[in-house]
Amino acid sequence: MSTKKEKKTQESKPKKQEVEVKEEKDEDSISILTHPFTTLYYFVLVLVSYVKIGLKFILKHIIVISVVLAVIITPNFIQGPHLDYYRHAEKVGYFMAYWIILGVASSIGLGTGLHTFVLYLGPRIANITIRAYQCNALPEFVPSKWDQTYHFNHCPENVERPVQFLDILLSVQFEAFLWGLGTALGELPPYFIAKAAAASKKKIEELEDVEAHKNDKDLMSVAKRLIYNNLQKYAWITVLLCASIPNPLFDLAGISCGHFGVPFLTFFSAVAIGKSIIKVHIQMIFVIFIFSQGHVEHALQFIENLLPFLKGKLSDMLEKQKNILANGAVSEGEKPLIGQLWDYFIMLMIGYFLVSIINSLAQGYYEDLKNEKKQKEENKKKKDN
Incomplete structure (x- = not known):
């Protein structure tokens, strides 16, 4: 009898383990579509934790923050000739923040990426190019270039010389540089996360994946190994080359640099030059050429x-x-069909990006909780032994 009972319990154990693994896999794939309430719950917890971190930072630096805000805001309430300069500086500041934030959104993406070059910077360059060749001169922005709701003035009557390719390139260079700088800033999180993980001797899934597939011959595995190996010997030039071309594997470069302890200035200088100068100029030249007369x-x-x-x-x-x-x-009624379709496309992209943010943050928070639970269980086992 005892042997039969033992057999039954032994047969039932694997089944129980299979159920646990299946449930764990289901939880690992939580998303808005599969587990909406669970995902939203974890997302809210992440937001609450971020709010707490933000409040702690503000309280810790309350004096410095108050002084900076006073210096920025006070001139707005004092009448004088400085107000015109203040208003102009305010517009330029908003303009700079706008393009940098769009660059960060395009780069950081939280696993997907909101391609703001295609949605915002590319169409701006295309519009200026079409208008410049139509007028045979650089268009004038009304009320100014720094306003987000601008339109182009009528073509100038007296044109000294025909518009050149370089003229258009220089006219959009500032916003393109800011956007590129934003994309460089967006590459910092993987670097710092990997650096913190290396300091705490935690394993990094992306690097383990490279080691696990070191003998694979497919193009993706070869490219990953090439980046991984060269970063250990020639960090700056490897990062620069990876940042200067459209590269879906760039996150691996950032993670590897953090893991191997590449200095921050070495990493960021290469990323900034590659993305805000080299890569963005390649993109600008391509768009201007395509939309030239x-x-x-x-x-x-x-x-x-x-x-x-x-x-x-x-x-x-x-x-x-x-x-x-x-x-x-x-007016809205005069907007062409292609413009309306483009607006819908932008709305869908932004919606997809927001959903991906919720999914990524919720999944990351759940993963952290699961790792903490495993760590506690391992520590408890060690104490019991």
């Missing part, structure tokens, strides 16, 4: 010849868009 018309003609049912429609849309750029803001 003649290139758009040739592209549309090719598409219309390929798809006859679009004959004339795309050209009309482009002409309408040029008129909108020339005459400034228009």
Whole structure:
């Protein structure tokens, strides 16, 4: 009898373990779609923890923060000739913050990335390029370049010389540099997380994955090993090259630099130069070239010849868009179909980005809780032994 009972218990144990593993896997894949309430619960806990950290920081540096805010805000309430300069500086400050934040959003992405170059900076460069070639001169921003709700003034009458490619490049260089700097700042979290993990001797999943697949011959594994190995010998130049081209594996470079203790200035200087100077200029040159005079018309003609049912429609849309750029803001009813579709696309991208933030933060918080629980269990076992 005893042997039968033992067999039954032994047979039941694996089944119980399988259930536990399955449940754990289900919990590991929590998301808004699969576990909406659980995900939102953990997301709220993360927000509460961030609020607590923020309040602690403010209370710790309350005097410095109060002085800085007073210096920034007080001139706004004092009448005098300085107000014009203050208003201009305020606009420039908002302009800089706007493009830097968009760059950070594009880079940090929390696992997905909101591609703000495609959504914001690229269309801005394209609009300026189309307008510049239409006027044969750089367009004037009304009320100014620093306002987010700007439109272009009428074409200037007396043009000294035809607009050059370099003129357009220089006219959008400042916002492009700020956006690139934002993308560089967005690469810092993986570096600092890996550095903290190395100091506490924690394992990093991405680096373990590289070691586990060191014999694989597929392109992705080879690329990962190439970055991983070269960062140990030539950190600065490797980071610079990785940052200077569109590179989905750049997070691995940041994590490896943090793990191997590459100095912060070495890492960030290479990232900043690569992303805010080299990479962003490649992107700018590409957009300006594509939207230069003649290139758009040739592209549309090719598409219309390929798809006859679009004959004339795309050209009309482009002409309408040029008129909108020339005459400034228009009512919602006059907005072309392509503009409306673009707005919907932006809304979908932003919605997807927000959902990915909620999922990533909730999953990360749950993972931390699970690791803490495992650590407590291991410590308890050690004490019992």
